[in-house]
Amino acid sequence: MSFSPLIRQLIDALRGLPGVGPKTAQRMALSLLERDRQGGLRLAEALQQAMEGVGYCSRCRTLSEAEICELCSDPRRDDSLLCVLQSPADVWAVEMAGSFRGRYFVLKGHLSPIDGLGPDEIGVPALIERLEGSAVTEVILATNPTVEGEATAHYIAGLLRPLGIRVSRIAHGVPLGGELEFIDGGTLAHALAGRTLIS
């Protein structure tokens, strides 16, 4: 069956979302049109408002509709700790964990030379600028535990050490509840290299 141009347009737009294939997009479109037109209009309005109203925090560069996001304007947070992450989604992940009370800084991804993404492109100069004259005494590098994430962390650490700022890296290795037998060699190699003293 071929759909009319407007329905086709709606299905194609929904297909642009992550995790949405052609069948799911078709079901969503038909569900909105047949059973929930009000919901469809609310969705359209929410999308438009978010696309036009959500920008980036000028301080930490996470998604925000205010010039300074809620996390940056919260006076109860620890100004001496700065956690550096790869994306706004990572900020939410750390916040959900509930154990970090410092500030954040979001890079534009990770170093990827083959994609033409060097230090300038991912926002390292903005990080240096953020640290100049700040109260930060420790920077926690929480880039992903991938080769590119590691390279990003090493690069930033090399720049920050001369500034007299303590630089730490989030631990990675064997997951809680994991069994050594089933863990890949790369993860085990990192876990052994980053081992900690018990006493």
Place this chain on the structure above:
Amino acid sequence: MLPSPGPAYVLHTRPYRDSSALVDLLTLESGLQRAVWRGARGQRRKLSPQPFVPLLVSFTGRSELKTLTQAEVAGRFALLQGQTLFSGLYLNELLVRLLVAGDPQPILFAAYQLALEQLAGGASVEPILRRFEWQLLDNLGYGFSLTEDAGGQPIEPHQRYVWHASDGLQPLFQPVSPDAGLSGAALLAMAADDWSAAGTLRTAKLLMRQALGVHLGDRPLVSRSLFARRPPSSRGDLQ
């Protein structure tokens, strides 16, 4: 019957659709190979496509873009950190930029494998990079003699030389300064794989920059900027 799995390394990964990845692989059998790695980014993935891990892989597909049907770890993970990690990324960028897809490069594959092992083993970084650059140029058909000049005369240790893309090394008869051009002694040391003198590394870097530059074109190698220990807006130098 499906082809048997062959040795490979992931050079680069980029996200593709929801949970897959487009990977550039250096394979023993077909050189640079681009493929779709299904489920590479899903939470249920068995193996994540990471560089510097020796793999055994097999593909299907007739087009230039293959589909990965099997991937398993085939050896020890080369744990690269700091400068050695940047060096590994530099090697990968060189390969992706200069290799032609589907052109088998077994000697280069072995050279890459050895370079990773040496980097992971803590050997001095610069000789490893210079040696690999030279092997890369040579295997792509861009090599030139380090023991003879363009006219077929032996390289003289006390002579200075200039390199030309068209015909290789030529004597520099009236150097502007004593250290202008390339030292004959350093060129001979390079040919003998002797990196003990500091001047050899300096000459090798200069020569490799020139020789690679011809084939890299105007777009700079981004990985070179990682070796800088200066704020990033001022571009760094490799080592």
